[in-house]
Amino acid sequence: VTERRDIERILADPGFEVPAAPPGDRGLAWLRATVSRFVNGEAHARRRALVELEIARLDPEALRRDARVRTEAVLDAAEGRVEAMTAIARRVPLAALAHALGVPDERLDAVVGDAIAVAPAYPTGATGSTGEGVDAAADRLRELLDRGDPEATAAAIAVLAQACEATAGAIGNAMFVASERPELRGDAGALLRKTLLRASPLRVMRRVSPAGEPVTLDVEAASDGAADGDPSMAFGSGVRPCPGAAQAVALVGGVLDALLPRCAVDPDGLAWADLPALRLPERLELLVS
Numbered sequence: 001v002t003e004r005r006d007i008e009r010i011l012a013d014p015g016f017e018v019p020a021a022p023p024g025d026r027g028l029a030w031l032r033a034t035v036s037r038f039v040n041g042e043a044h045a046r047r048r049a050l051v052e053l054e055i056a057r058l059d060p061e062a063l064r065r066d067a068r069v070r071t072e073a074v075l076d077a078a079e080g081r082v083e084a085m086t087a088i089a090r091r092v093p094l095a096a097l098a099h100a101l102g103v104p105d106e107r108l109d110a111v112v113g114d115a116i117a118v119a120p121a122y123p124t125g126a127t128g129s130t131g132e133g134v135d136a137a138a139d140r141l142r143e144l145l146d147r148g149d150p151e152a153t154a155a156a157i158a159v160l161a162q163a164c165e166a167t168a169g170a171i172g173n174a175m176f177v178a179s180e181r182p183e184l185r186g187d188a189g190a191l192l193r194k195t196l197l198r199a200s201p202l203r204v205m206r207r208v209s210p211a212g213e214p215v216t217l218d219v220e221a222a223s224d225g226a227a228d229g230d231p232s233m234a235f236g237s238g239v240r241p242c243p244g245a246a247q248a249v250a251l252v253g254g255v256l257d258a259l260l261p262r263c264a265v266d267p268d269g270l271a272w273a274d275l276p277a278l279r280l281p282e283r284l285e286l287l288v289s
């Protein structure tokens, strides 16, 4: 499905469900089976309320400041250049989120590392050769973010797992857009709006039709025809839009506040990830002044 109005109609229709995760009692399978993201109907509504409760405690202004300060610390230590996807785009937003979720400072690096291990496998459940490491990381997150109830614990982990790749992609894509459109460098807000409209990290969303057929919603193709003032489709809409959009915008904004005045993209240090569902740099070398 490649037309905006068709995508929005399907996202608003509860008859089109998300592909459900199979049951699982440990590791990544447990996480996917227990979050809101891969379930429909009443269980989705109940779990979504839990994740919204976690997210309601995450003040966007505080996240933005924290993300800026953490990014500046990385740049100060960078000695002229930094690979931003690893050192900043994934780590900084997750550290700010984990801190705001109540993870103590001495556990922050471990939690961020485990969330980064889980995140790429979380959408599909496919881990390839990294399965044991991903499962062990998910089990450690389950212990460290224990909320006393499995669905509430999974909701806290979901904040990190959902945020990681999409937020990193928004940061990397925004730096790329800024390198192509230098006039946008002075305004992080305008740059991010342009990025979410033209270079959204999520390329496709998936649903199952009422007849049981898989449906691919091609947000990337639908965005091709967008006019500059159109609202972005980056955060979804309808039955289950992203509940962390304000936090995502704040985190990306805070990172860009620190990057834009001091960093330029090294064109030889940019490589794109080859992924069907995501658009993001695999490698993004920045020259730091």
Ligand code: HEM
Binding pocket: 018, 036, 037, 038, 048, 051, 055, 158, 159, 160, 162, 163, 166, 167, 170, 201, 202, 205, 206, 234, 235, 236, 240, 241, 242, 243, 244, 245, 247, 248, 249
């Ligand atoms: C730029 C970064 C982000 C983008 C583009 C994004 C986009 C999306 C989209 C499109 C969905 C819906 C997927 C679908 O219906 O198939 C979604 C779901 C979700 N997002 Fe985000 N997201 C981002 C960052 C975040 C952050 C920072 C958080 C948490 C603070 C978050 C939490 C969630 C959760 C919990 C869901 C599942 C909602 C549900 O199951 O009903 N996201 N996101």
